[in-house]
Amino acid sequence: MNLEPIKTCRNCNSDQLSTIMSVGEQYIAAYTPKDTEPEPVLDKFPLELIRCKASNCGLVQLRHSTPSDILYERYFYRSGINKTMTDNLNEIAIQAMSKVELNENDIVLDIGCNDGTLLKNYKTKKLRVVGIDPAKNMAQFSKETGANIIVDYFNEKSFVKHYGNEKAKIITSIAMFYDLEEPNQFISDIVNILDNNGVWVIELKYLPTMIFQNAFDNIVHEHIEYYHFSVIENMLKKHSLKAIDVLLNDSNGGSIRVFVKHSNQPIDVESEKHLAEVRDSEAAMNLNTDKPYEEFLQRCEKLRDDTISFIKKEVNAGKKIHAYGASTKGNTILQYYGLDDNLIDAIADRNPDKWYRKTIGTNLKIISEEESRS
Numbered sequence: 001m002n003l004e005p006i007k008t009c010r011n012c013n014s015d016q017l018s019t020i021m022s023v024g025e026q027y028i029a030a031y032t033p034k035d036t037e038p039e040p041v042l043d044k045f046p047l048e049l050i051r052c053k054a055s056n057c058g059l060v061q062l063r064h065s066t067p068s069d070i071l072y073e074r075y076f077y078r079s080g081i082n083k084t085m086t087d088n089l090n091e092i093a094i095q096a097m098s099k100v101e102l103n104e105n106d107i108v109l110d111i112g113c114n115d116g117t118l119l120k121n122y123k124t125k126k127l128r129v130v131g132i133d134p135a136k137n138m139a140q141f142s143k144e145t146g147a148n149i150i151v152d153y154f155n156e157k158s159f160v161k162h163y164g165n166e167k168a169k170i171i172t173s174i175a176m177f178y179d180l181e182e183p184n185q186f187i188s189d190i191v192n193i194l195d196n197n198g199v200w201v202i203e204l205k206y207l208p209t210m211i212f213q214n215a216f217d218n219i220v221h222e223h224i225e226y227y228h229f230s231v232i233e234n235m236l237k238k239h240s241l242k243a244i245d246v247l248l249n250d251s252n253g254g255s256i257r258v259f260v261k262h263s264n265q266p267i268d269v270e271s272e273k274h275l276a277e278v279r280d281s282e283a284a285m286n287l288n289t290d291k292p293y294e295e296f297l298q299r300c301e302k303l304r305d306d307t308i309s310f311i312k313k314e315v316n317a318g319k320k321i322h323a324y325g326a327s328t329k330g331n332t333i334l335q336y337y338g339l340d341d342n343l344i345d346a347i348a349d350r351n352p353d354k355w356y357r358k359t360i361g362t363n364l365k366i367i368s369e370e371e372s373r374s
Contacts, residue, residue: 003065005063006065009052009059009061010181011061012056014053017050019049020049020293021049022047023048023049023216024335024336025047026046026335027040027042027043027360028070028071031354031357031359031360032358032359033357041070045064048063048064049062049063050063057231058228058230059225059231060207061225061226062221065224066222068153071221077114078115078141079115080141085251089174090121092257100195106195107130107166108122108128108168108169109170110130110132112132112176113138114133114138114142115141116144116145116149118172118174119145119147129148130148130149130150130162130163130168131147131150132149132152132153134153156188167195167196169197169199170200171199171200173203175255176204177202178223178226179222180224181224187238187241188239191239191262198261198262199260201257202232202258203251203257204227205223207287214296214299216300220329220332230279240262240263241263242260242261244259244260244265244266245258246259246271246274246278304337307337308337308339311339311343320345322344322345322348323346323347323348324347326359326366334361340361340362340364341362344362345364345365346372347359347365347367348367348368349366349367349369350369
């Protein structure tokens with residue numbers, strides 16, 4: 001499928017867009033379906049990472065946008081299956097509640113609520129709990145929480161349709177703010193439904209950590225933008241919002257959690273320290289220059305070349321090679337490296353639902369850890 005490249009930045013509309021790296025055209029689906037499942041989309045879509053070089057911006061983003069209906073209307077990742085993610089979402093809800101004064105019947109909203117794992121943390125409170133998510137197959141799980149689930153993409157209109165002029169005291173958008181074609185419109189919609197004393201919590205993968213870890217496998221079709229904190233702060237300022245606290249964590253390989261309020265709200269002393277630490281750390285990385293991105297590309301290319309060379313050497317020596325982890329990120333690596341069943345015998349995964357499928361585009365049989373070790 002041919003996708004038109006963007007001509008201007010998704011944040012500031014500048015046309016000063018520079019390529020960081022490309023991992024080529026890649027399949028969206030990671031593995032083949034079972035007999036009862038629908039066929040995945042087997043078109044390839046480009047994955048090219050670019051940076052806006054406008055002085056007041058610096059947003060890192062994809063050059064192409066994959067149609068959202070292909071990405072989200074059936075979505076197979078479930079937060080509640082992963083204990084680490086469940087614990088992370090529990091922590092987010094607890095911290096969000098600590099940032100506001102909640103009253104009976106207040107609205108708490110999770111955007112991109114997935115299977116409702118975060119929403120469960122509000123069950124003991126006398127609150128109106130709301131989740132919005134376009135994935136129809138996730139609604140059966142999220143509705144079990146007792147929350148009001150709106151199966152739709154979030155915007156002000158979809159919220160107002162159900163709640164009129166009422167405002168939300170807590171809004172969370174976890175691992176989804178970087179999936180937006182129009183992030184400023186999203187922020188504008190948040191402003192209009194956020195209570196004057198409310199808090200909006202954003203958590204997403206953190207660009208500086210991705211660069212430090214050489215984690216090019218974070219470049220996937222659903223994640224359109226790759227944020228560092230200074231970009232987020234500048235965007236918030238345009239909408240009369242501000243970060244009142246920021247925390248870094250290990251979720252999804254390294255994430256940033258930003259607590260946002262209307263610009264007239266106070267910031268406590270401890271939170272000011274957190275904000276200053278992240279700002280200083282980013283300033284030291286010179287993220288507004290080409291250098292960190294050029295070095296990132298060089299390291300990723302060396303990793304690719306060294307890995308391919310090692311695997312070919314071992315195969316030529318008569319060794320069998322197994323990969324581990326049949327994930328979307330794993331298949332990004334396999335496709336970028338050009339590794340398939342000519343070099344790798346199988347790929348092990350602990351999730352039994354994936355066993356006996358094959359990775360798409362690389363044709364590796366997925367087996368259990370036990371079978372891989374035998």
